[in-house]
Amino acid sequence: MNTRTLGTTGPTVSALGLGLMGMSDLYGASDEAESIATIHAALDAGITLLDTGDFYGMGHNEMLLRDALRGRNRDNAVISVKFGALRDVDGGWNGSDLRPVAIKNFLAYTLRRLGTDHVDIYRPARLAPDVPVEDVMGTLAELVKAGHVRHIGLSEVSAETLRRAHAVHPVADLQIEYSLISRDPEAAILPTARELGVGVTAYGVLSRGLISGHWTPQRETDATDFRSHLPRFAGANLDRNLALVDALRAVAEARGVTVAQIAIAWVLSRGEDIVPLIGARRRERLTEALGAAAVTLTEADLAAIEAAVPSGAAAGSRYDEAQMAFLDSERA
Ligand SMILES: NC(=O)c1ccc[n+]([C@@H]2O[C@H](COP(=O)([O-])OP(=O)(O)OC[C@H]3O[C@@H](n4cnc5c(N)ncnc54)[C@H](OP(=O)(O)O)[C@@H]3O)[C@@H](O)[C@H]2O)c1
Numbered sequence: 001m002n003t004r005t006l007g008t009t010g011p012t013v014s015a016l017g018l019g020l021m022g023m024s025d026l027y028g029a030s031d032e033a034e035s036i037a038t039i040h041a042a043l044d045a046g047i048t049l050l051d052t053g054d055f056y057g058m059g060h061n062e063m064l065l066r067d068a069l070r071g072r073n074r075d076n077a078v079i080s081v082k083f084g085a086l087r088d089v090d091g092g093w094n095g096s097d098l099r100p101v102a103i104k105n106f107l108a109y110t111l112r113r114l115g116t117d118h119v120d121i122y123r124p125a126r127l128a129p130d131v132p133v134e135d136v137m138g139t140l141a142e143l144v145k146a147g148h149v150r151h152i153g154l155s156e157v158s159a160e161t162l163r164r165a166h167a168v169h170p171v172a173d174l175q176i177e178y179s180l181i182s183r184d185p186e187a188a189i190l191p192t193a194r195e196l197g198v199g200v201t202a203y204g205v206l207s208r209g210l211i212s213g214h215w216t217p218q219r220e221t222d223a224t225d226f227r228s229h230l231p232r233f234a235g236a237n238l239d240r241n242l243a244l245v246d247a248l249r250a251v252a253e254a255r256g257v258t259v260a261q262i263a264i265a266w267v268l269s270r271g272e273d274i275v276p277l278i279g280a281r282r283r284e285r286l287t288e289a290l291g292a293a294a295v296t297l298t299e300a301d302l303a304a305i306e307a308a309v310p311s312g313a314a315a316g317s318r319y320d321e322a323q324m325a326f327l328d329s330e331r332a
Helices: 032-044 060-069 100-114 133-145 159-168 189-196 235-255 259-268 283-294 299-308
Strands: 003-005 012-014 017-019 049-053 078-083 085-087 093-096 119-124 149-155 173-177 199-203 274-278
Touching: 017 032, 032 060, 032 283, 049 060, 049 199, 049 274, 060 100, 078 100, 100 119, 100 133, 119 133, 133 149, 133 159, 149 159, 159 189, 173 189, 189 199, 235 259, 235 299, 259 274, 259 283, 259 299, 274 283
Parallel strands: 017 049, 017 274, 049 078, 078 119, 119 149, 149 173, 173 199, 199 274
Antiparallel strands: 003 012, 085 093
């Protein structure tokens, strides 16, 4: 597996990272033994970047990662943790708490659950309206100084917020949704990250499975599957988006690769500063995703992909209205 360095101050990580979220939360039922086998297979294939969140399954995701790393060399893993989101017992979302005491509390629990003395990259999942990003960075800088956190990351913030944050303390990477059908970061966020020397970890590169080539109109999602609430997976939007996938499938077949592989390879081709996070939670899916690392897209391939899935072609927003309002990255 090739490596990429996250920005000018961040760690060097595998060119593909593994995102663990769906193993504990948001995408319906998952299988714990298969999740651990998938993490092991990823490590064995050379993946070093493992992305989790303390609120993914209310701690379950971190404990799953601790179990998966048992008997492995923890120092070979770059553990990225998101924090700040407040949940309720039914899985609901109650905003973010980024007060200094809250951040220190979140980290104390995280270190215990992970069974480690430091987090490699620590990032607020969303900003909180009552705490300026400068203050959040100040708290995180203290944790870096104390050795509990190695690098600071951010998630879903605008170019302007990234600039303000980076002025307080270097940001290793910005985590943001970026895929063939979510290209808004190209306007201001990616250029600003590049200018500042901030790396990018791209999530939703398969748009949560929608552009993986495996999603069908018949696929059933239960109430615990967050995708059942997403505009892009509903009604006429879904038909329109799956038509884009059909067009992409023709390009993928001509190249002898799968839809998921061409979609991931496209994100990889957007720059050496971008590391796609793969949301595989089964070994079979992981194997497919890993195949993308070996796909080099030519100019002709890129033109064919652009013709199949032009920028802005997706129907529906990437989150529902309430969640969109919570995204700093969506502010101009
Ligand atoms: N910072 C943020 O706000 C934020 C938000 C969301 C996610 N993330 C991070 O990014 C990671 C990835 O996000 P994501 O899960 O939305 O990414 P994704 O890669 O776009 O979607 C993953 C889903 O696609 C389906 N899929 C089908 N074929 C696949 C293949 N070959 N490889 C991988 N997945 C395939 C799987 O669904 P089935 O298993 O149902 O088939 C899988 O759960 C998360 O785990 C999390 O760590 C961050």
